Amino acid sequence: MKVHVDGIEVELPAGTSAIDAVFSAGGDVPYFCAHKYLSPLGACRMCLVESGSPRKNPDGSFVMEGEGDAATPKIFWFPKPMASCTMQATEGMHIRTAKTSEVVAKAQAGMMEFTLLNHPLDCPTCDKGGACELQDRAFEYGYGASRFGFDRRHAEKHYPLSDFVILDQERCIHCKRCVRYFEEVPGQEVLDFIERGGHTFIDTEEGGLPTGFSGNITDICPVGALLDNVARFRGRNWEYDHTPTTCTLCPVGCSITVDARNGRLERIVAGENRDVNEAWICDAGRFGHPFASEERLTTPLVRNEDGALIPATWDEAITAINRGLLGLPLADLGLFVGADATLEEGAALAALADALNARHVDHFPRHSVFIAPTATLTDVATADAVVVLGADLGEEAPVLELRILEMLRGGLLPAEFAHGTAIADLRLVERPARRPERLAVIGGESRLWGHAGHRVSANGENALTRLAHPDTDDLKAVRALLDGAERPVLILGADALRGASGSAAALLADLASRTGAKVIAIPAGPNSNGLAALNLVPRTGGLGVDRLGEVPAAFISRLDPGMRAGGFTVVHDTHLTATAQLADVVLPAVTNYEKRGTVQNLEGRLLPLNPAAIQSGEAADLIRTLTALAEALGVKAPARGQRGAQTLLMGSVGVNTATVQVGGALHTFARTFVAPAAPHTPKLWTERMRSRDRDWVERIHDLVEGGWTLPVAPAAPQPGGDD
Amino acid sequence: MTATAPTPPKPITSAKDPRFAPTLYAHVGQAESWTLPYYRRNGGYEPVKRAFAMGPDAVIEEVKKSGLRGRGGAGFATGLKWSFMPLKDGKPHYIICNADESEPGSFKDRYLLSEDPHQLIEGMIIAGYAMRASVGYIYIRGEYVHAAERMWAAIHEAREAGLLGQNILGSGFDFQLYVHRGAGAYICGEETALMNSLEGLRANPRLKPPFPAAAGLYGLPTTINNVETFCAATQILRYGADWHAGMGTEKSKGMKLFQISGPVARPGVYELPLGTTFRELIYDWAGGPLEEMKAIIPGGSSCPMLPWTDSILDTPMDYESVAAAGSMLGTGGVTLIPKADCIVNATWNLVRFYGHESCGKCTPCREGISSWMTRMYQKLVTGRGQPGDVQLILDMSDNIGGRSFCALADACLGPVLSSIKHFREEYDALAGTQQPLYPARKRWKDA
Amino acid sequence: MSYFAEKQPLVADIFSRYPDSPQGRRSALMPLLREVQDAEGFVSESRMAEIAALCGTTATEVRSVISFYSTYHTLPTGKYHLQVCSTLMCALAGSDELWDHLVETLDVQPGEVSADGRFSVQKVECLGSCGTAPMMQINDDGYYENVGPSKCARILQSLRQDLQPLPDNPVPVTVGADGRQVLATGQAIGSSVTGLHRLPEQAGGEA
Numbered sequence A: 001m002k003v004h005v006d007g008i009e010v011e012l013p014a015g016t017s018a019i020d021a022v023f024s025a026g027g028d029v030p031y032f033c034a035h036k037y038l039s040p041l042g043a044c045r046m047c048l049v050e051s052g053s054p055r056k057n058p059d060g061s062f063v064m065e066g067e068g069d070a071a072t073p074k075i076f077w078f079p080k081p082m083a084s085c086t087m088q089a090t091e092g093m094h095i096r097t098a099k100t101s102e103v104v105a106k107a108q109a110g111m112m113e114f115t116l117l118n119h120p121l122d123c124p125t126c127d128k129g130g131a132c133e134l135q136d137r138a139f140e141y142g143y144g145a146s147r148f149g150f151d152r153r154h155a156e157k158h159y160p161l162s163d164f165v166i167l168d169q170e171r172c173i174h175c176k177r178c179v180r181y182f183e184e185v186p187g188q189e190v191l192d193f194i195e196r197g198g199h200t201f202i203d204t205e206e207g208g209l210p211t212g213f214s215g216n217i218t219d220i221c222p223v224g225a226l227l228d229n230v231a232r233f234r235g236r237n238w239e240y241d242h243t244p245t246t247c248t249l250c251p252v253g254c255s256i257t258v259d260a261r262n263g264r265l266e267r268i269v270a271g272e273n274r275d276v277n278e279a280w281i282c283d284a285g286r287f288g289h290p291f292a293s294e295e296r297l298t299t300p301l302v303r304n305e306d307g308a309l310i311p312a313t314w315d316e317a318i319t320a321i322n323r324g325l326l327g328l329p330l331a332d333l334g335l336f337v338g339a340d341a342t343l344e345e346g347a348a349l350a351a352l353a354d355a356l357n358a359r360h361v362d363h364f365p366r367h368s369v370f371i372a373p374t375a376t377l378t379d380v381a382t383a384d385a386v387v388v389l390g391a392d393l394g395e396e397a398p399v400l401e402l403r404i405l406e407m408l409r410g411g412l413l414p415a416e417f418a419h420g421t422a423i424a425d426l427r428l429v430e431r432p433a434r435r436p437e438r439l440a441v442i443g444g445e446s447r448l449w450g451h452a453g454h455r456v457s458a459n460g461e462n463a464l465t466r467l468a469h470p471d472t473d474d475l476k477a478v479r480a481l482l483d484g485a486e487r488p489v490l491i492l493g494a495d496a497l498r499g500a501s502g503s504a505a506a507l508l509a510d511l512a513s514r515t516g517a518k519v520i521a522i523p524a525g526p527n528s529n530g531l532a533a534l535n536l537v538p539r540t541g542g543l544g545v546d547r548l549g550e551v552p553a554a555f556i557s558r559l560d561p562g563m564r565a566g567g568f569t570v571v572h573d574t575h576l577t578a579t580a581q582l583a584d585v586v587l588p589a590v591t592n593y594e595k596r597g598t599v600q601n602l603e604g605r606l607l608p609l610n611p612a613a614i615q616s617g618e619a620a621d622l623i624r625t626l627t628a629l630a631e632a633l634g635v636k637a638p639a640r641g642q643r644g645a646q647t648l649l650m651g652s653v654g655v656n657t658a659t660v661q662v663g664g665a666l667h668t669f670a671r672t673f674v675a676p677a678a679p680h681t682p683k684l685w686t687e688r689m690r691s692r693d694r695d696w697v698e699r700i701h702d703l704v705e706g707g708w709t710l711p712v713a714p715a716a717p718q719p720g721g722d723d
Numbered sequence B: 001m002t003a004t005a006p007t008p009p010k011p012i013t014s015a016k017d018p019r020f021a022p023t024l025y026a027h028v029g030q031a032e033s034w035t036l037p038y039y040r041r042n043g044g045y046e047p048v049k050r051a052f053a054m055g056p057d058a059v060i061e062e063v064k065k066s067g068l069r070g071r072g073g074a075g076f077a078t079g080l081k082w083s084f085m086p087l088k089d090g091k092p093h094y095i096i097c098n099a100d101e102s103e104p105g106s107f108k109d110r111y112l113l114s115e116d117p118h119q120l121i122e123g124m125i126i127a128g129y130a131m132r133a134s135v136g137y138i139y140i141r142g143e144y145v146h147a148a149e150r151m152w153a154a155i156h157e158a159r160e161a162g163l164l165g166q167n168i169l170g171s172g173f174d175f176q177l178y179v180h181r182g183a184g185a186y187i188c189g190e191e192t193a194l195m196n197s198l199e200g201l202r203a204n205p206r207l208k209p210p211f212p213a214a215a216g217l218y219g220l221p222t223t224i225n226n227v228e229t230f231c232a233a234t235q236i237l238r239y240g241a242d243w244h245a246g247m248g249t250e251k252s253k254g255m256k257l258f259q260i261s262g263p264v265a266r267p268g269v270y271e272l273p274l275g276t277t278f279r280e281l282i283y284d285w286a287g288g289p290l291e292e293m294k295a296i297i298p299g300g301s302s303c304p305m306l307p308w309t310d311s312i313l314d315t316p317m318d319y320e321s322v323a324a325a326g327s328m329l330g331t332g333g334v335t336l337i338p339k340a341d342c343i344v345n346a347t348w349n350l351v352r353f354y355g356h357e358s359c360g361k362c363t364p365c366r367e368g369i370s371s372w373m374t375r376m377y378q379k380l381v382t383g384r385g386q387p388g389d390v391q392l393i394l395d396m397s398d399n400i401g402g403r404s405f406c407a408l409a410d411a412c413l414g415p416v417l418s419s420i421k422h423f424r425e426e427y428d429a430l431a432g433t434q435q436p437l438y439p440a441r442k443r444w445k446d447a
Numbered sequence C: 001m002s003y004f005a006e007k008q009p010l011v012a013d014i015f016s017r018y019p020d021s022p023q024g025r026r027s028a029l030m031p032l033l034r035e036v037q038d039a040e041g042f043v044s045e046s047r048m049a050e051i052a053a054l055c056g057t058t059a060t061e062v063r064s065v066i067s068f069y070s071t072y073h074t075l076p077t078g079k080y081h082l083q084v085c086s087t088l089m090c091a092l093a094g095s096d097e098l099w100d101h102l103v104e105t106l107d108v109q110p111g112e113v114s115a116d117g118r119f120s121v122q123k124v125e126c127l128g129s130c131g132t133a134p135m136m137q138i139n140d141d142g143y144y145e146n147v148g149p150s151k152c153a154r155i156l157q158s159l160r161q162d163l164q165p166l167p168d169n170p171v172p173v174t175v176g177a178d179g180r181q182v183l184a185t186g187q188a189i190g191s192s193v194t195g196l197h198r199l200p201e202q203a204g205g206e207a
């Protein structure tokens, strides 16, 4: 279909909205209520354009204008401007934006005046300043002055909707993005307009927004009405360094942007990855970052004669390790790592283990079987049946839950254009009809339970067996759902995989092939899928991390089992964890927000990590730390830095992570390593993920109560230092 | 086969014509008119039998032929609207009666509901049959308590008598009918807002397309008509499309319930053929104005005011003639505004009404009307006007008009723009000298 | 204490009007609110929660809906809640003065309840009674129309004695018992339905 925007002709697929036609043609239209992943609404009326179409004569020919060869189909213009976000572009349509139409320019300036009518003049103190859609668009499309000579509407300016989200009711421009988001995406009716007309405001009656996916509204609010309370007053948007990277709190691997200022991680916002998280992240991923800039270890610590851990240089730490391990056969040293280590780090560790001939090697958490993913997240969203076995997605893989809910509302993925995801996909509708009968949940109760048409209370551990041989009517119904579906997906969680063996994997493979189901077995840790490709499980005669106490001596990176090895213990971590407190030498680690590297998510997608500018003193990633350990052991370092680790990885598993693109790429490793695993119950939030900085909380309170006037962005305390 | 058509008789354009008889209101005001026995005694539930005998498609043809246009305000051809319903989609269909009657100056539906509920029920059975709908809802504004009670009682009577339910009168047609009461919101008269209200949601209008005939109530094919429209269908099935088409003008056929309010001798509702002049309504039926007038609101408060002139008084009340005169026929609710009343104050009353009733969904209405326009008028009528205020109102109107999500914001501009157009001097006085040309006066008195 | 627990037949009747689906359940929201308000005069928070559970939604949504419409109350009103139409057609018949009179003589402002608990007042918009203006509604009980000064005095006097007069429901229509409409002069004119030709029942579709 051909559409003309301000005289430029573009070729577009049928069904494209007028607003996307404009952007496809390189044009621009201001908009507030439209949002890529939400239903078009047509409420803000900013996106007005003039439009007209050719008409046909009764004989099917076009009504023409002009003479002879110069004749062109006559364009019949609508008498008034139309909202482009809710209008479908049609063959031969002509569209005029403010660029070529006085009428549109005036209409938009007038609409901007209305939008700003009751909006407070808070820009200098507003956290949204510098990244505010209203501020930007007012500058581009407004009159520059308001003729409204009356008092603005006054309302609550510091209204907490939860611990994490704060609302300024005066700033709200009633775009309804937040309300539509909750209803359409997590399927929660927890936020809505109250009153009507000029008195309308946003509120909840739930005694606070539920934690889970609430933070996304702070991203999509086009103004500073809904703000991230954790990042409140922390900095101005133009002061932040923005680092696009991947969240590694769970194996979904959402795209995020980490905002740092003065070396502190102040805020995390969602990034867009159409294949993974679309534009949403969970509250843990967004708000659970205070640990990255609170109470960090910035130097190595070495236990002195008095038994106290005291700060030391890396050289001193290397010496201490060397001394502590003196006489220990190198093959007796345990090497253990947390499952959020990157592939590169894992490769370096595996190489060191090879070099030492170490037996006691492990990563944690992991399952005792490896089930290769055959479904992608997009497959989940577009499935016609999903069966979830023994999973608590809220703890294991939150955004996977959103993709399942997307399936329930029809799995309509917004179209993609050269200018990005469709701004207004007209197939998305408000309060979409849902198909709960397409979802079956077998196992314990969870948040997803309420959305499922089939709910079978079962012990997760034998859920798979029972589904393969259904013994109740409920299970038979689930089986029938699977059998009848064309694109079914099976999802297995921690309960279903706990203690699973090869026979379970075979049973699953059989069920999948009988029903045509694709499978996702949620990995136990954020990068467990990737690390399984490396030989990081106990080797012949070796012990796993669950038997740490029996290992003669150990190096433990970013794991907190709360115990030490039988002998000399080196801990590499970001904080003085319970385990670190028991260690002989503690080495400071960087968080995953500070790393470059690659992880593999639950669907097998390789995703890149990029380092944000966070100060952590002398902390080092595992690769550099292993160099130090190698030096202490007197062996050759497995890799000197990222580049070397990539080469190692290339050699061991044949994948070049240097070329992984921003959106990631699916990859299947040829070989995986498994071993019996200790039981593990996934838990998303840890204590350190909530801020422990009480002073700051009080300071904010004082600012709010005291009627602040100036932008307040405190100089960050300098982390690290020598004493 | 072509028959030689006899010269058609001259269409009826006055209720004084001996060929004209009130039908919609034939029984309104009579004792027990709302009961089933009364209704049946007067030929009730005969038209529906005729409909069943004709078959659904012929009913739609009959309504098309009658020239009936929607009586809810927009005047859309009813038969055509009915024909938009999909025929063989296998989905449940709904019909809804819009009994939200909230446009100031309109009060005709109220008496149809409370005094002749079976006429509406019958019209809805006929419509449901024609459009293959097996469920109908009557959305009655919340304040019409009495009407809703009468309506429920009539539905129960009809159910007992086998006129609603399974296999009505042996036709094989099943139809259920329910009352759903509103709760005080003018916007519920807008058909998509009404559907949201019926679904237990805030009554914000919905996006169109999809139009209700494709995806309406619960996402299923739905047709909404005004109370009077359904009642007229009953009469068309009783007396025939030709009878209906024999009244009115070429494009505005049939009879219409005209309401008249303001200081006239006999305010009330009159059933007159379309094409009756304002003069006939105001003088012959309503007994003439009680004082000197200056403006006529021709069809409910959103229709632009017209000046009190001979040519306006002689304008026939049909959709086209009133449009040509610069306004709209709307609901047929005529209101007279006396010379001695301040037009700015009268307009302020209506602006305040629309501001109060704005649903708040879209910016031009929520901010432009509800927040700003109301205050501009308040400023003028409380003696704080300034030069330039009227110009500003006009420019704001330009930024609101045709830019809003639904027609409510435009409805507010009807009185605003027309009063400025015809009575600019009253505005200028308030903006210039802060004094109204017509100061407030006492109006409250015993009837 | 639950309001609906003892009223299962009523609840079932309300639900039976709407489809047996989540959307249909939600449709019962307004009728259920009306039940509570009719019985208790207002809708309290605990009732909102109860209705939310019945309709499969949340208290947030219930409050959102309540606040959208103008006839629901979340606080108790007076025993007689006087709702005075203030829209133009009534204003042309003196409704402003009626309002001022009520506020003054009852000594109560909108949002308040009079000291004796008897009266509260609310300005409302056109109630579809413009032909019999000015008018007011008392509670949800019905309309009082053509409320001139003397009628107003009579109504207030009765209410003070807790003797609520019945709503009057005049019908401003001039069709006589013979089915003919009457001109302002008193003359019946035109025809009645008996003068129209009713079509036979089995006429079929073709004309």
Ligand SMILES: Cc1cc2nc3c(=O)[nH]c(=O)nc-3n(C[C@H](O)[C@H](O)[C@H](O)COP(=O)(O)O)c2cc1C
Pocket (backbone or CB within 6 Å): B069, B070, B071, B072, B073, B074, B075, B076, B078, B098, B099, B100, B101, B102, B103, B186, B187, B188, B189, B190, B191, B192, B224, B225, B226, B227, B229, B230, B406, B407, B408, B411
């Ligand atoms: C703001 C607004 C209010 C309306 N109010 C009413 C009303 O109270 N009653 C009514 O029948 N139609 C009302 N309408 C018109 C309806 O949307 C719809 O067109 C009508 O019910 C269709 O019925 P009809 O074709 O029989 O006229 C209103 C429209 C708008 C935009």
Ligand code: SF4
Pocket (backbone or CB within 6 Å): A171, A172, A173, A174, A175, A176, A177, A178, A179, A202, A220, A221, A222, A223, A225, A226
């Ligand atoms: S709070 Fe923000 S997102 Fe929500 S309606 Fe207001 S402006 Fe829109």
Ligand code: SF4
Pocket (backbone or CB within 6 Å): A247, A248, A249, A250, A251, A252, A253, A254, A277, A281, A282, A283, A284, A285, A286, A397, A398, A399, A400
């Ligand atoms: S779902 Fe997982 S990857 Fe995504 S933000 Fe949450 S914790 Fe991070």
Ligand code: SF4
Pocket (backbone or CB within 6 Å): B187, B204, B205, B357, B358, B359, B360, B361, B362, B363, B365, B366, B404, B405, B406, B407, B408, B409, B410
């Ligand atoms: S014009 Fe907009 S705000 Fe006004 S009633 Fe319609 S949708 Fe609501």
Ligand code: FES
Pocket (backbone or CB within 6 Å): A030, A031, A032, A033, A034, A041, A042, A043, A044, A045, A046, A047, A048, A083, A084, A085, A086
């Ligand atoms: S109306 Fe808000 S973006 Fe189109």
Ligand code: FES
Pocket (backbone or CB within 6 Å): B104, B105, B106, C085, C086, C087, C088, C089, C090, C091, C125, C126, C127, C128, C129, C130, C133, C135
């Ligand atoms: S204006 Fe008061 S009832 Fe219509």
